[in-house]
């Protein structure tokens with residue numbers, strides 16, 4: 123073989139692992155077998171999942187920790203199962219590479235009515251085009267390296283998913299070996315940047331009570347160090363949206379808590395609502411970040427800096443890179459252009475350390491989340507599913523260097539089980555999953571994959587006998603579930619039975635087991651059907667209000 127050549131599939135796999143994706147999640151199929159064989163011959167490890175949706179979720183969770191995730195499926199039937207996961211990655215700005223193995227090109231050219239094809243070979247690909255930043259069919263080995271590099275550079279720059287269709291006969295087709303990878307680099311328009319900085323500094327200088335809010339883009343674009351430097355130099359207090367939770371370690375002395383509009387803790391709401399200059403870095407006005415749009419973030423006092431543009435009050439500066447903008451502010455503070463240490467911030471309350479335990483007492487949602495907060499360790503990866511798990515965990519102060527993961531914008535339930543599979547490959551960190559019974563019923567089978575690959579997440583399943591969040595909006599029989607014996611599921615899937623917890627005492631014993639566990643730990647937390655956390659109750663009323671015209 124020509125030493126300067128490789129195959130299209132090996133080229134792709136080389137690039138994936140180069141940028142952090144050392145595992146590939148997926149489900150095989152006849153059009154994909156050749157590619158999967160190549161994965162087994164490459165440095166990338168294939169993780170065979172139970173279904174494609176979960177594989178997509180796993181790739182998303184994996185990408186949030188490792189910088190890039192990848193999922194592979196067979197043509198149409200497999201990829202359309204994964205499409206909801208890719209849509210979630212698009213909404214939540216997560217760099218995931220989706221690879222669909224398709225029939226050999228000769229079949230496509232002859233438009234043969236092969237199984238899985240819908241009669242039109244382009245339909246699935248065109249569906250992905252809307253939810254990716256690059257959508258490529260690798261049908262020419264000469265151009266494939268360029269297509270792969272261009273798409274990947276967009277994925278890594280925008281932190282959004284990309285899609286490749288890989289026809290079966292292209293898997294081993296020869297192409298050039300990977301050369302130097304060219305990343306997308308954009309620079310700010312210097313005049314626009316200078317003007318935006320000057321206007322921002324004017325507002326910040328006049329402010330008596332400035333506050334910083336961090337949204338999702340800071341984590342996604344890896345700007346934590348830059349932001350930390352600015353926060354520390356300025357001395358301004360800061361909070362995060364839910365989508366920005368754990369952007370910086372939550373033990374930071376200037377951190378006052380998670381801001382959720384009208385659903386925030388009193389002190390956080392008071393600081394933000396009474397601020398005369400709000401500096402929103404990397405955030406958007408998402409309902410779950412603004413307490414169902416109850417936030418008082420008035421434009422007259424708002425500076426909103428996003429990835430490629432900054433809005434100040436009612437006008438927009440485009441072509442400004444967020445990193446340049448934050449660095450510019452930091453430089454101004456260092457040069458004494460901004461007063462620093464304006465407000466002595468009251469650090470986020472740590473009221474969760476002492477919890478009174480009464481052995482035989484029935485467990486409540488409030489007791490569980492308060493108690494489990496002190497079970498969490500530094501460096502843990504904490505994943506919370508939409509529902510009471512997310513609402514309760516968002517308000518929990520997390521230990522140093524914890525990473526919080528949730529699909530709090532796209533809200534596709536079941537996401538966290540797949541995501542926990544993906545994060546569990548970070549062997550040095552514990553993955554702690556909090557998932558509701560309703561959500562779990564969508565993606566439960568992926569526990570099987572965790573067992574298959576000897577992964578050791580700690581899973582808390584909140585069994586409140588149904589869809590509590592939906593009950594809080596509008597109740598009916600559709601919010602009830604078939605009552606599964608959740609703690610027995612790991613056993614049915616080839617592992618050992620989990621622990622069933624009903625009382626405060628049983629929770630203590632279960633946490634001891636979990637602390638010393640050398641294998642996957644599954645703990646079913648049983649609470650009353652109408653036992654809702656405070657934020658869930660508030661969220662329920664807000665959502666009921668927003669759909670009130672649909673109920674009679």
Ligand SMILES: Cc1ncc(C[n+]2csc(CCOP(=O)(O)OP(=O)(O)O)c2C)c(N)n1
Pocket residue numbers: 507508509510511533534535557558559560561562584586588589590591592
């Ligand atoms: C894929 C998908 N299907 C349906 C919904 C609507 N939905 C949102 S939350 C929810 C119920 C979640 O129940 P559970 O996981 O038990 O959490 P709880 O509210 O009980 O804490 C449903 C059905 C959704 N968000 N995503």
Ligand SMILES: [Mg+2]
Pocket residue numbers: 509558559560561584585586587588589590
């Ligand atoms: Mg539930």
